[in-house]
Amino acid sequence: MRVATWLLWAAWWLEQALGEYGMAHFSEKGKVRGKDYCIFFNSQWARLPQDLKKASRIQTFDLTASVLCSPSEVPDGGFPNRIPMVLRGNCTFYEKVRLAQINGARGILIVSKDKLTPPAGNKTQYEEIDIPVALLSYTDMLDISKTFGEGREVAMYAPNEPALDYNMVIIFLMAVGTVAIGGYWAGSRDIKKRYMKHKRDDSAEKQDEETVDVTPIMICVFVVMCCTMLVLLYYFYDHLVYVIIGTFCLASSVSLHSCLWPFVRRIPFGACRIPENNLPYCHKRPQVRMLLLSLFCIGVSATWCVFRNEDQWAWVLQDALGIAFCLYMLKTIRLPTFKACTLLLVVLFVYDVFFVFITPFFTKSGESIMVEVAAGPTNSSTHEKLPMVLKVPRLNSSPLALCDRPFSLLGFGDILVPGLLVAYCHRFDILMQSSRIYFVACTIGYGIGLLITFVALALMEMGQPALLYLVPCTLLTSLAVALWRKELPLFWTGSGFVPPPIIMAPINPTQTPGPPTKAESQAPEAANQDEAPPPSPHPAPEEPSQPKHEVPKPE
Structure with a gap:
């Protein structure tokens, strides 16, 4: 059918x-x-x-x-x-x-x-x-x-249109690199947060962002919101596009700060704090280097906002801010089980296919709602474009580059959705000590799915729902690895993420086992065969103190 x-x-x-x-x-x-x-x-x-x-x-x-x-x-x-x-x-x-x-x-x-x-x-x-x-x-x-x-x-x-443009290579490297780095970073950060005790300073800049565990209800609400927003953009594009642009500027500046701060905090200078003040957001006296980084991130986002329609170079800033946004979201959002990963990817798979292949039957112009909104409606009076995509200009001289689509686009959803599965695979690798085989296999599956998307784009000569190819490649690859390693029950339910049991202090092998004394129960960390326990200020009643005297030497 x-x-x-x-x-x-x-x-x-x-x-x-x-x-x-x-x-x-x-x-x-x-x-x-x-x-x-x-x-x-x-x-x-x-x-x-x-x-x-x-x-x-x-x-x-x-x-x-x-x-x-x-x-x-x-x-x-x-x-x-x-x-x-x-x-x-x-x-x-x-x-x-x-x-x-x-x-x-x-x-x-x-x-x-x-x-x-x-x-x-x-x-x-x-x-x-x-x-x-x-x-x-x-x-x-x-x-x-x-x-x-x-x-x-x-x-x-009318020169012939090339099958594939060289800018596809740039998009491929950016997308796969973002998924790999984001998945690795998110997995490592989550494991450290779960199983290691960090020394935290009271200052806000040393506290990590909290992660959000995605539940099935959140997935359903998210998909409904995506459908509603996409339809509203299709009918009220000229009014809502500025809301999306403003939201992207705010979110991208926060994301860029979050991604750069781990590197800036290692700079040896600029650690001093600003003087006492009553300025908003500065009354806690942040470090000078943190304040300078915030001003830099806001400046980059504002520069893109002002010059966003400069096609010759503004796309570089948009891609940089977009990659930072994707990395930040991969660090913040966490899928706790492979079951949740499967639900999210399958639902968005249907969503992507429907709005690309099915909606042309319902629109008056016969255009896909997804492609029309992503590329910007041709009848838009503002001529604004949505910033929620990675875009690279076509590198060859062709009518399509000059007329219809001068940029090749890849939506953030095509990076974030499979990237959440890659992050889950990396966390599972670390806990199961599986030499990161899940992480590597899922990342390779994502790259293969993206290549298949490019081939389909060249053969059909029309916009493609990337999740149509990315979801099967990543899900089936992860599932195959779990079956091969006979870890599917743990991988499906996330049972490997149960916190490890509390390990008791080792017993001295030279002593016979017995019930712990009162001193051992009060201070178990002091029980060491090389160090005597600290003296008790109140001696036990069953051990009366002996008078101190010298034992005479036998003659």
Whole structure:
């Protein structure tokens, strides 16, 4: 049933895919260097060359004051060997293209203020037209008019889209590295907190953050909140996006401080405290190095918030803050059993698949709610993007990078959800003294699942629910290791996390066993064969004190 549903959806999607992305290279007349702009064309009118060198450079004719829907709008002399730029009007694409072709045009660029849609027609119209037809956005037209003069030339071409972009390697390393480091850090920190006594200072900076054990009820509430928030973002994106941005700034600055403080506290200088004051959050006199670290973290978060739309470099700050946020959450949230891990991963597996593959049947535009919200709705008036993703710009020159999705994205949930299982595996490794085999196997399973996600992305050429591949790879790998080591009952219930029994002081082998004396019961730590117990101020009644005298030596 699922396969049939997916095939029907794929067939519907192919029917809608009438348009293709291409590039329009504008330049001054007689000059080679210029600038590429995104165009949306239909190859059934006329195909475009794949290489810019094979594309003809043709002078444009600015007719953006007209929609070219009637012969009266054609200028005297027509468009001999030119490409007119006209506005999109109420008439059909065929009427525009036919008027342009009859009057000697070599192509036509239709400027659209709305979303770029494929310039469709019927089979008879396709056979009649032999010039390329492409749509250009209105904002790009304004930039072209500002950048180039009236004698500008354009060359339209459509290079092939590569199967995989090199930025996938960067995303893979960031995701796997975050899961491995976060899982290792969270597991080690949790074990130390459970089984070792730390010397704690009264100062707030030396106290570790408390962990939160996830219960089945919390998992259900969390999933309901995720579904509700995603639907609200889909319908009220322009209003809620700023709430998400503000929340991310606050959470990321706290997370960055938490991740950097273990390293900063080892710096030998800056340990002195600030003077007495009545300032908020400073009345406890924090250390100078802690205060400077807080100002640094707030500054990084504020810098990203101000320049978040600078596509050339702001993504570096967003990824750094996002990795810190994921590490902080992996340290704070803890799954106590493999049963809880399975419940969380399976429920979010269904959630991810539903909002990517099933929701296109219910939306008016036929778009996936998950992909639409993650990439930002095309009809958004704010043009803001959600920051809850790792993003890396495409490193190759392609129409898809220029037009539709200039960044490759990976949501924080695709890191946090499997990362919680990796952290559980590491804690179990330490307690069972299993040489971290669960941790290593689960991390490798996560990497394999991410690679499968990239392959599916290249084959289907559409957004993928990463948990569809990550959940089976991590869960089945951990389960297989537990079965192989015959530790599944302990691994499933978390029975290995029972605190160890209290070990009594060793008994002196030179003494015969017997009931403990009163002195031993009061001070068991003093019972050592090399050290005598401390003298009691009140001697026991059954052992009366003897008078002190010297024993005479025998003659």
